[in-house]
Amino acid sequence: MTGFPGFLATELMKRIVLQKPEARFLCLIQPKFQLLAEEQKARFPAGKVQFVLGDIVEEDLGIKTGVLDQPIDEIFHFAAVYDLNVAEAQAFKINVTGTENMIAFANKQSELKRFHYVSTCYVSGRHAGIFRETDLELGQSFNNFYESTKFEAEKRVRQAMVKGLKTTIYRPAVVVGNSQTGETQKFDGPYFIMQWLLRQPGLAILPRLCHPERYTLNIVPSDFVLDAMAYLSQSERSLGKTYHLADSQPLTIEKLISTLGKACERNVLSIPLPKALAKFAVGSIPGLERWLGIPRSSLDYFAHATNYSTDATQGDLAGSGIECPKFSTYAGVLVQFMKTHPELRSRALI
Known part of the structure; x- marks a missing residue:
């Protein structure tokens, strides 16, 4: 798991534990976040969460030789720079090079069953009209380096899929706090x-x-995104698919x-x-x-000017009870x- 102790990675882990009580997590942690990670770790049952120090921007993730001595069957790659003002060099290093390093790491795992990649709806850039879950390269331009580097990163992931990496891609829209509690880690958008x-x-x-x-502005609460990811990640139907975790009626x-x-x-x-x-x-x-x-x-x-199709998401979530709530029902909770x-x-x- 990358992105821990960030909000989304942490909350997804809580949901997976409920689905799979036997699950154990190995989290790649930057040394500067170790204390915060220890605080979050304490919220999980003993023995559920382990750390390995490293960084996605480094070769072999900066993990020392011999540190990893256990098989890995799933990888969730959350870590990225989520900043509309980010400089190009930093965005490329974290979002693109970091993803390339994660793909290289994933390809070395002999028991890997799935690589779960967290992209964004905004790989669409300035595309006007409907942007489908199967779409990516449509000749679009971009508003900022966050969008363009997430686009480049997803290209790398899709190239790896063609070569055999078992993958599911998740594209959240604009994520805000929990629709029931309002809880979030940051205020933006x-x-x-x-x-x-x-x-x-x-x-x-x-x-x-x-x-x-x-x-329109496509806004989704974090609990919808996380519930959808937790459900879809454990479904065989999701293998090889891309999902817009977006509001179908923004x-x-x-x-x-x-x-x-x-x-x-x-x-x-x-x-x-x-x-x-x-x-x-x-x-x-x-x-x-x-x-x-x-x-x-x-x-x-x-x-x-982009509208996001959610056909695959709605189709594969059918019967699960997981739906994106209307923004009007939880706006007050966020405030x-x-x-x-x-x-x-x-x-x-x-």
């Missing part, structure tokens, strides 16, 4: 809007980019803002503003980006958690 609305008493002013009634930007306004108990006044002008203003006026609390890089996703956890930041573990 839609949370930037919540924070901006809450900073304004009563009537809140929010720029309206392009045509908010045309575009809200338009217009309805999203209305929903967030209600959740934050604010009346929202939307002021039309072209996206290009908004990005220019946020990027060029000193202090504006910090004052707004809305990163310039996030504005692209409020005029995102409440954010209000009571001001100590959380907008960046995940790197």
